Amino acid sequence: MIVVNSKEIGTDAEGYLANLEDWSEEIASYLSEQDQLQLTESHWEIINFMRSYFHENGVAPNLRILQKLLKAELGEEKADKKYLFDLFPYGPAKQAARYAGMPKPTGCV
Secondary structure (H helix, E strand, O other): OEEEOOEEEOEOOOOOEOOHHHOOHHHHHHHHHHOOOOOOHHHHHHHHHHHHHHHHHOOOOOHHHHHHHHHHHHOHHHHOHHHHHHHOOOOHHHHHHHHOOOOOOOOOO
């Protein structure tokens, strides 16, 4: 459980939101601060991309799928593995999904 703006928010043992409806940008920022990561416009671009994908497909993309989709939508540079790991050092798909209020992507350890 985390507390953001005096509101208790349920999470699982790995920090993913128990109720996806609880998500807000403030929660994403809080979670990133716990990882000592300051969210930039580049982070938000990936987070919002993942939220859009989840909204349309009902699942969070794993890294391979995320890279393929990003390459098609935003170009090769944004789909580059090094670029994504520079943004999300604990695993781009997992960490971005957690900040985006989504469940852990299938196939991520």
